Amino acid sequence: MNAHDRDGATVSTGTTADTTGEAAGIPELVIISGMSGAGRSTAAKCLEDLGWFVVDNLPPALIPxxxxxxxxSQGNVARIAVVVDVRGRRFFDNLRESLADLAAKKVKRRVIFLEASDDALVRRFESVRRPHPLQGSGRIVDGIAAERDLLRELRGDADLVIDTSSLNVHELRAKMDAQFAGEEEPELRATVMSFGYKYGLPVDADLVVDCRFLPNPHWVPELRPFTGLNEEVSGYVFNQPGAKEFLDRYTELLQLIAAGYRREGKRYVTIAVGCTGGKHRSVAMSEKLAHRLVSEGVETVVVHRDMGRE
Structure with missing residues (x-):
């Protein structure tokens, strides 16, 4: 993954998808932003390959x-993706005004924010021997800190936050494909991510579930080598007092939350399900929870972040 985007404003169009059959009218809009080095160019290229009209480094004031x-364009440009980053930082004051203008015109728009840890960003910049756009005469970490402060409000307003700290280019493209490759967009898309607390909370989580109240299969010798994908491990977890009840009650809570997200126009949610190591309880609970969400009509992707760690 590159630690920098292309210099200057560039415009490109995808060639792999035919949009001539799409209805004419106001185009769908995706705004791609986030930390420098977090993968904005990769995300934009993925949308380009899916047939989106991609504009790189467009000043926010020009988005409307x-x-x-x-x-x-009479339907010839039905989907537009715009990359907004710190190279246009003098225009960030205009971004909220532009978004309000789009809302008044009832433009269907989404904000995608690419995130990564400081350590990951420093490694990427050092690997390509490029300075951070905001570091000036300081260090790379100074530039990263300044950029986080500048983008904090935009990150909070994002419809989808993707943490690329542990992703390679292909994995990021797979995430983008999962969100945008479908012909019709569902009302709500969910990512259910199992994780281990000892490896830290996922930074892109909207909701966090703690499964550490259940007995740990790690301490059962015959179950320790397996994961929550194993039927015996899953059976052990859900035979524990409170496990099935927790799944039922949390599913009911998610139904309430999902209805609120739809009313607010939020189309993506990441539900992080954690246990100590991210191998047994959280994996089993994530699989069952994802199955429940699918049965409720929510398009769901399951990710087991820490399942392969020792």
Whole structure:
């Protein structure tokens, strides 16, 4: 994954998808932003390959103009992706005004934010021997800190946050494909991610579930080598007092939350399910929870972040 994007403003169009059959009108809009080195260019390239009209480094004040031009294309530009980053930092004051303008025009828009840990970003910049755009005469970490502060409000408003700290280019593309490759967008998409608390909380989690109240299969010698994907391990977990009841009650809670997300126009949610090591209890609970969400009509992806760790 590159630690920097291309210099200057560039415009490109995808060639692998045919949009001539899509209805004319106001185009769908995706705004890609996030930390420098977190994979904005990879995310944009993925959308380009899916047939989106991609504009790199467009000043936020010009986003409504770009959408208006797309609306005049008679359906030839039905989906636009705009990369907004710190190279246009003098225009960030105009971003909220532009988003309000888009909302008034009832433009269907989403904000995708690419995130990564400081350690991951430092490694990426050092590997390509490039300075951070905001470090000036300071260190790379100074530039990263300044950028986090600048983008904090935008991150909070994002519809989807993707943490790329442990992802390679192919894994990031797979995440983007999972979100955008479908012909029709569902009302709500969920990612259920199992994790181990000893490895830290997922930074892109919207909701966190703690399964450490259940007995740990790690202490059962015949179950220790397996994971929560194993039927015996899953059976052990859900035969414990409170396990099935917890799954039932939390599913009911998610139904309430999902209804609120839909009303607020939030289309993505990441549910992090944790246990100590991220191998047994959280994996079993994630699989059952994802199955429940699918049965409720929520398109769901399951990710086991720490299952392969020792």
């Amino acid at each position: 103009t770009m959408v208006d031009l797309g609306a005049r």
